[in-house]
Amino acid sequence: MPLIETERLTKRYPRAVTALDELSVNVEPGVIGLVGANGAGKSTLIKILLGLLEPTSGAARVLDLDVRRDGERIRGLVGYMPEHDCLPPDVSGTEFLIHMGRMSGLPAAVARERAADTLRYVGLHEERYRLIGGYSTGMKQRVKLAQALVHDPRLLLLDEPTNGLDPAGRDAMLQLVRRIGTEFGIAVLVSSHLLGEIERICETLVAIDAGRLLRFAAMTSFTGRRELLAVEVDEGLEELTAALAARGLEPVPDGRGLVVRLTGEDVYDVIRDAVADLRLPLNRLEQRRHGVEELFRDGHPSTEAVGAG
């Protein structure tokens, strides 16, 4: 059974703004990335899938339920994390989660139990008894995620869950999302305007631009080519290139440094050892962050490997 199906889905707002333009996709369960620049129609798509917005034309089904007719049933089975702030500051994380669990139809005792469990899953421990107003941005994002998870949904719709987080917070949130998708067995649709961060956790990628489907593909066809590590040294670039090649990597010159395909965590160690053996001054060693705009670039090496949906 497909998780999400849309058929020529179109949403036009007043004043002739087209948010979605005949979008047709068919997604199987898993961790799904929804990528697009700001204003590409990501939030509109998510709200239509929840039955919160009425599509102008076309059809959409979530968990085999029609968004127009069965919105209420869909909303009972789906958890939604909005992009923007949505938390009252004057209640504790625990109280808020209990209430939101009950609003999803959990009996009172179950809501209490699931609220405690869910806050633990997202990594809020002692803080859960404090008022939300005193939480850090990262903690608030975790509460937002927890309220979407509290009723054990079959599908999570996460709208830009890494918004406003620092790099460490982003990584932690992405790991959490990945864990929900793999260990918890809950299908996840996660939107982002940063392809670079979303490609690390997704199994399927849906890229949209101006409300149209840009690309639809399994992530393996992106990632093998796209996970790159940039290395920069002050001197001895040639020696390093040779040393890395000798160790089985395929360094490619790139500006003032070189890039290596990141095939696993041990690539870091290989580079470190090579640099240390040559006694070179290492300037930079970091993973490349891609912007979604790279998908749009003509002739990008990844394009021919992508099966369009």
Add this chain to the structure above:
Amino acid sequence: MPADAQEPTPGSTGGPAPAQVPRTPGSTGGPAPAQVPRTPGSTGGPAAGTAGAPAGVIYDLGYRRYGGVRLGRGHIARSLFLHSLRGSYGIGRGARAKILPFAVLAIMCAPAAVAVVIASQTGTQEIRYDAYPFMFQLLIVIFLAAQAPEMLSRDLRHHVLPLYFSRPLRRDDYALAKLGAMTTALFALIAIPLLVLFAGIAFTLVSKPGELWTETTELVPGLANAGVHALVLAAAGLAISSFASRRAYATGAVAGLYVISQVVADIVRSAPSQAVRERSGLLTPFDLLEGFKQWALRGTAVEEIDIGGAGWLYGLVTVALLVAAVAVLLARYRRVAA
């Protein structure tokens, strides 16, 4: 490369990708933890995903699915009603949230308690049940102006509504649950003093069943009057509050409209025309509801308000006000962005 360690990738279109290296934890050699297959169908009990989790980490018990009962819209609306009702008296919130509602309730009960003491000494009862809301209208306005915005503005101001509307609850359910909670809160504020008064008086009348019966027949319309006040004032107060995302603005609007309408009605009441004087009460809520009581509940009139033969007009305006306020409230929540 151990292909069996690779996760199933649904949706993989299997395009030509000879040079690709799938990103799986086990793909780089070395002793990688075994990949656990996803278990979407498992219900109840810890998911299999934690089989390899290190022992002794207390908080990582694995994910537990929930396969139990999920209640429908009706139950959800009822829990929202109870949650809001408790909140309107600060129950389940901090101590500061309880101060105002309980202080107002205590002050509302004080005259009833004093009247009981006087009645036990002199045998005469000074306060009529169905005049109570009119006499202590200022306290009711204070409660309404403080608590109606409190009930709505938190969810509006902090954009909590998308979280409600992305759940099985409908927008109308949300608005009606809030209306029910505010009505019940106001009814309690008005009816509890009446019951205090009745209980005290009844205690002095245990030996006189005839007078006790008379007292009861006066209490019942008093409670009905309290109910009408609670419903109409709650609807009006919430309709006004639903437009202000800041609590202070809503409080100001509710209190301000009350004061202005009262002043206007007082000016009109000094008019020379008898007919105009009799209709002046239509302009301000408590005079209107007092008129409605005199007409619909056949209650005894308070001195200040004489509706003459215009009773049907008071009935009409009261019903119109209630319908309009509820319609505005529902319309507001149908349009508010999720």
